[in-house]
Amino acid sequence: xxxxxxxxxxxxxxxxxxxxxxxxxxxxxxxxxxxxxxxxxxxxxxxxxxxxxxxxxxxxxxxxxxxxxxxxxxxxxxxxxxxxxxxxxxxxxxxxxxxxxxxxxxxxxxxxxxxxxxxxxxxxxxxxxxxxxxxxxxxxxxxxxxxxxxxxxxxxxxxxxxxxxxxxxxxxxxxxxxxxxxxxxxxxxxxxxxxxxxxxxxxxxxxxxxxxxxxxxxxxxxxxxxxxxxxxxxxxxxxxxxxxxxxxxxxxxxxxxxxxxxxxxxxxxxxxxxxxxxxxxxxxxxxxxxxxxxxxxxxxxxxxxxxxxxxxxxxxxxxxxxxxxxxxxxxxxxxxxxxxxxxxxxxxxxxxxxxxxxxxxxxxxxxxxxxxxxxxxxxxxxxxxxxxxxxxxxxxxxxxxxxxxxxxxxxxxxxxxxxxxxxxxxxxxxxxxxxxxxxxxxxxxxxxxx
Amino acid sequence: xxxxxxxxxxxxxxxxxxxxxxxxxxxxxxxxxxxxxxxxxxxxxxxxxxxxxxxxxxxxxxxxxxxxxxxxxxxxxxxxxxxxxxxxxxxxxxxxxxxxxxxxxxxxxxxxxxxxxxxxxxxxxxxxxxxxxxxxxxxxxxxxxxxxxxxxxxxxxxxxxxxxxxxxxxxxxxxxxxxxxxxxxxxxxxxxxxxxxxxxxxxxxxxxxxxxxxxxxxxxxxxxxxxxxxxxxxxxxxxxxxxxxxxxxxxxxxxxxxxxxx
Numbered sequence: 001x002x003x004x005x006x007x008x009x010x011x012x013x014x015x016x017x018x019x020x021x022x023x024x025x026x027x028x029x030x031x032x033x034x035x036x037x038x039x040x041x042x043x044x045x046x047x048x049x050x051x052x053x054x055x056x057x058x059x060x061x062x063x064x065x066x067x068x069x070x071x072x073x074x075x076x077x078x079x080x081x082x083x084x085x086x087x088x089x090x091x092x093x094x095x096x097x098x099x100x101x102x103x104x105x106x107x108x109x110x111x112x113x114x115x116x117x118x119x120x121x122x123x124x125x126x127x128x129x130x131x132x133x134x135x136x137x138x139x140x141x142x143x144x145x146x147x148x149x150x151x152x153x154x155x156x157x158x159x160x161x162x163x164x165x166x167x168x169x170x171x172x173x174x175x176x177x178x179x180x181x182x183x184x185x186x187x188x189x190x191x192x193x194x195x196x197x198x199x200x201x202x203x204x205x206x207x208x209x210x211x212x213x214x215x216x217x218x219x220x221x222x223x224x225x226x227x228x229x230x231x232x233x234x235x236x237x238x239x240x241x242x243x244x245x246x247x248x249x250x251x252x253x254x255x256x257x258x259x260x261x262x263x264x265x266x267x268x269x270x271x272x273x274x275x276x277x278x279x280x281x282x283x284x285x286x287x288x289x290x291x292x293x294x295x296x297x298x299x300x301x302x303x304x305x306x307x308x309x310x311x312x313x314x315x316x317x318x319x320x321x322x323x324x325x326x327x328x329x330x331x332x333x334x335x336x337x338x339x340x341x342x343x344x345x346x347x348x349x350x351x352x353x354x355x356x357x358x359x360x361x362x363x364x365x366x367x368x369x370x371x372x373x374x375x376x377x378x379x380x381x382x383x384x385x386x387x388x389x390x391x392x393x394x395x396x397x398x399x400x401x402x403x404x405x406x407x408x409x410x411x412x413x414x415x416x417x418x419x420x421x422x423x424x425x426x427x428x429x430x431x432x433x434x435x436x437x438x439x440x441x442x443x444x445x446x447x448x449x450x
Numbered sequence: 451x452x453x454x455x456x457x458x459x460x461x462x463x464x465x466x467x468x469x470x471x472x473x474x475x476x477x478x479x480x481x482x483x484x485x486x487x488x489x490x491x492x493x494x495x496x497x498x499x500x501x502x503x504x505x506x507x508x509x510x511x512x513x514x515x516x517x518x519x520x521x522x523x524x525x526x527x528x529x530x531x532x533x534x535x536x537x538x539x540x541x542x543x544x545x546x547x548x549x550x551x552x553x554x555x556x557x558x559x560x561x562x563x564x565x566x567x568x569x570x571x572x573x574x575x576x577x578x579x580x581x582x583x584x585x586x587x588x589x590x591x592x593x594x595x596x597x598x599x600x601x602x603x604x605x606x607x608x609x610x611x612x613x614x615x616x617x618x619x620x621x622x623x624x625x626x627x628x629x630x631x632x633x634x635x636x637x638x639x640x641x642x643x644x645x646x647x648x649x650x651x652x653x654x655x656x657x658x659x660x661x662x663x664x665x666x667x668x669x670x671x672x673x674x675x676x677x678x679x680x681x682x683x684x685x686x687x688x689x690x691x692x693x694x695x696x697x698x699x700x701x702x703x704x705x706x707x708x709x710x711x712x
Binding site: 035038044363365444447 | 501504506507526527530531533534535539541545546547549558559561562563564565566567606610
């Protein structure tokens with residue numbers, strides 16, 4: 001089995017030595033050869049370029065194995081992205097809803113916002129906030145710009161044959177418009193006179209206007225609120241949009257006195273107190289003082305009412321978000337570990353398979369660092385592809401979530417860079433041990449490996 | 451100063467319970483341009499010696515100077531650089547990367563030298579031309595015959611223009627005719643000024659080298675013209691080897707005439 005294609009080198013060699021011998025060889029020969037700094041610099045680039053090519057070839061050669069590991073990484077990255085996306089969606093929608101409460105508005109209420117657990121038992125025996133408190137504030141508090149008592153319930157609203165369920169019914173006074181951050185679209189708002197005489201006037205939100213008066217003028221029309229009450233529409237409100245997946249515009253506003261007559265006089269109120277910007281703290285102190293006096297609380301007694309601000313909701317919300325965050329981080333760490341172990345596994349197999357290659361490369365002059373770079377590149381490429389696919393899947397999930405659920409979901413560039421960068425780091429961390437084990441193989445043993 | 455100076459080299463493997471002295475006291479020097487065969491039975495220590503000469507391993511005692519530089523106490527990275535810059539390896543089992551083409555295999559050592567892609571390609575093509583395989587450079591090792599694979603390996607060793615070509619049983623995996631081609635390639639490379647160290651257990655290969663060093667039990671017991679060392683070795687091994695040596699001489703004679711050996 002000789003090689004007929006390759007002729008014996010003897011005949012032509014003595015007369016025509018290949019040009020390399022005479023020209024190229026001499027300058028490279030010499031004592032104690034050393035690489036210049038520039039050559040060392042270029043060597044690193046050449047090694048990395050070679051490592052990337054080798055890694056891609058290796059992954060293509062073992063498609064299934066690579067695909068499984070990559071899918072592991074991408075599912076992990078996707079899960080983390082979805083969690084943080086939902087989280088930021090919740091936060092964004094909450095912040096928007098919170099804004100609609102107004103930063104300078106205090107809410108006097110039986111309950112303290114953002115409080116649960118043991119405190120609940122303490123608070124449940126408090127007297128409800130009622131009209132007496134409202135009158136006391138109206139008469140004695142000087143700092144507030146506006147004071148608006150609000151009672152609310154849910155009821156069915158109907159007109160002729162049509163009815164709309166789960167409508168937010170609020171009984172209040174003129175100040176509600178300012179305190180609640182609403183804008184009047186047409187007609188007029190409830191006046192204090194309406195409250196005093198208990199008129200049947202009402203103002204409706206944009207959802208109801210759409211439902212009942214699509215093709216006509218709402219003003220002056222009669223609607224039925226709840227089982228018995230009939231009201232006349234005197235104004236309509238500008239659409240406010242969704243908060244927390246719920247429309248805020250399915251709303252009927254009526255005079256407080258009329259509301260209490262229809263839905264029961266013992267209902268607790270929330271009194272919205274609008275403070276001047278920058279004077280929120282003073283206003284809060286004054287409100288507390290006025291209410292303590294009105295309720296005849298002694299100096300040793302605790303407040304039996306709460307003055308809530310939006311930042312108190314924020315506190316409760318932040319607590320919830322912290323839990324969600326913690327769960328997200330935990331899930332992220334677990335999926336990262338699982339994906340990382342997958343990378344480690346594929347890399348160990350690769351090192352095992354290529355032990356001889358490692359020996360060959362070492363014999364040809366690869367340093368330990370070169371071998372390390374080679375396998376780290378492979379790990380990072382697997383992780384990077386997985387991360388990119390994961391970010392893609394995450395973006396798809398975001399689009400789907402945005403389309404199907406009320407939580408607004410979007411993917412921002414920080415998530416993309418974070419996902420890609422994170423997977424890179426993941427690959428490097430979990431690839432380190434296999435790569436080190438490859439780098440520290442003894443060249444002779446690696447060459448003998450079968 | 452000689453290219454290779456082995457100064458009382460010893461190599462001892464500590465196996466825990468016992469110590470194995472693979473090399474006891476090797477004292478050899480090889481000049482630039484020499485073609486030297488290192489012969490010995492398996493277990494004689496010749497592979498260990500080759501690993502040390504090739505800077506894949508370091509001796510446990512003695513000094514080894516390569517191109518005037520003491521390499522017996524270099525760090526791992528420095529040894530890697532010495533291997534890349536000074537030594538061209540040729541292995542019995544070729545040791546080519548199976549997934550890479552002949553050309554890519556030959557380019558491989560140049561990567562560790564920071565040579566640009568274009569220049570790597572040029573040098574590799576030139577080296578493949580030198581072993582007359584330029585027409586096969588796109589083939590993978592599996593698509594080449596044994597002799598062709600060994601030529602690729604030789605081209606890979608030549609491409610760095612090393613001070614020393616180090617071949618470990620280069621004809622061991624080849625049939626006799628292909629082996630003869632490879633031997634002639636080595637003789638040819640030697641005639642062009644390359645320094646070559648061949649490690650072999652085949653007397654007929656040693657007999658054709660100008661110089662041979664025979665190693666037994668980690669000691670140099672003969673160092674002289676290849677024919678004499680091979681014959682002395684043959685005496686120790688039995689008469690049938692004498693026939694092999696004589697056959698090798700006949701082949702060498704025909705080589706000198708430039709005819710093709712049957």
